[in-house]
């Protein structure tokens with residue numbers, strides 16, 4: 041019997057049909073198989089959580105429905121990528137393999153190398169296309185931001201009008217992978233069909249107060265865009281997101297031109313949003329350029345800073361209290377419980393959680409970042425590990441930011457609604473004591489039904505002492521010549537520069553001059 045020949049479009053973290061170059065380009069060539077591989081290597085990663093798998097299955101169901109409307113279905117196979125491709129090659133003639141490039145964790149990099157070798161051995165061309173604004177084999181960061189702008193203004197790829205291809209059977213998933221229980225009742229739902237309305241609701245309604253309220257965990261819930269899991273899983277392409285933003289800006293400009301009353305908050309809010317879309321790729325570019333930062337300090341001068349403490353019983357006790365949201369700092373505990381139930385938290389509170397673990401508790405960023413990665417529905421290794429290191433001062437170049445959890449509670453949750461929502465032990469504590477309930481006099485504790493040490497723990501560490509000690513240790517380290525040299529290396533490698541730099545490599549980049557170690561990036565990425 042004559043074997044079917046087809047182009048295989050391999051979907052990875054690009055689960056959409058709109059603006060999908062590999063799909064659009066392969067469709068022009070003829071018969072296609074649209075393939076998704078359920079990879080056991082992903083399930084085995086410490087960041088993979090049931091909520092990710094549920095979100096993924098929703099994305100796949102949505103993608104399958106879209107593909108069916110075009111004439112084919114999504115083929116779902118299980119196993120190691122090269123084994124799956126081997127089996128597929130036994131069923132059909134694979135004319136070529138089409139996919140997006142992926143900037144992922146180490147296992148995806150090794151997997152892609154294996155697939156590359158497999159394609160070479162079989163003589164099957166693998167056509168990979170750039171996704172977002174991340175550039176492979178980038179020589180340096182000169183002109184990166186300009187290049188990003190150009191990439192975002194390319195033409196979008198229309199989804200194909202019709203697809204055809206052979207009918208193949210899905211794999212049955214092994215029983216241990218079948219039923220997944222969600223621990224996140226309020227997690228966002230997956231799929232391209234939900235992604236675009238989420239973005240539009242932000243651009244046309246929810247986002248008006250974005251700039252002012254993004255740092256509040258309660259208001260940020262609805263005034264932030266909430267598109268992060270859709271960007272992470274590729275339900276939205278970055279270029280189409282930027283296009284939607286520009287269309288919205290055009291409608292606002294037009295409305296203003298015709299004398300309509302336009303809420304002035306839109307302009308600042310949408311400008312802040314635009315910067316963050318660029319940051320998304322800026323952070324991912326760091327992992328693309330230096331994959332080791334997933335597990336090693338960005339500045340090697342920071343090696344040994346927290347490592348000695350990591351395996352002590354005290355470090356284990358602190359880590360468990362932080363994970364279990366019983367640190368005695370209500371804002372920290374509320375944020376941790378929120379993220380574990382919803383899979384989302386706004387930027388400021390993520391930064392505070394990470395900074396608290398690294399500075400107050402002096403824990404190494406790797407186990408805490410892995411734990412948060414498991415609970416963030418939008419887990420994106422390139423952003424996540426770079427941000428974790430930034431908040432832990434192990435990049436060696438960013439300003440050290442140590443948040444006071446009490447101040448964050450007063451600033452971002454002055455009425456205590458967020459804390460009371462997630463820490464019911466404190467439900468009857470008056471708002472004025474919520475930032476630091478351990479300071480409540482005993483009669484107030486009794487009146488509020490919350491005895492510190494019985495119903496809610498005392499602070500795990502003293503803020504002022506922990507703050508002072510962390511700052512001192514980092515300052516001492518950053519004064520070392522080796523730390524300054526590392527800061528310079530990190531900046532040259534990862535600092536985003538708009539224009540080509542005329543400097544020779546042995547000249548200092550244009551950082552504030554006082555002190556290398558204290559220097560901040562030209563852009564302040566923390567809000």
Ligand SMILES: Cc1cc2nc3c(=O)[nH]c(=O)nc-3n(C[C@H](O)[C@H](O)[C@H](O)COP(=O)(O)OP(=O)(O)OC[C@H]3O[C@@H](n4cnc5c(N)ncnc54)[C@H](O)[C@@H]3O)c2cc1C
Nearest residue numbers: 264265266267268316319320387390391418419420424427
């Ligand atoms: C320790 C830590 C870990 C983080 N881990 C992740 C992660 O795994 N995945 C992830 O997408 N974001 C991560 N962020 C960045 C940021 O907190 C989230 O992108 C944001 O909270 C998601 O909500 P949103 O989509 O409503 O964002 P919005 O504020 O509406 O921003 C729009 C988009 O811009 C991008 N973005 C926003 N802020 C940043 C930022 N500071 N750096 C890079 N990109 C940004 C995201 O893609 C986001 O979806 C992390 C931040 C910190 C401090």
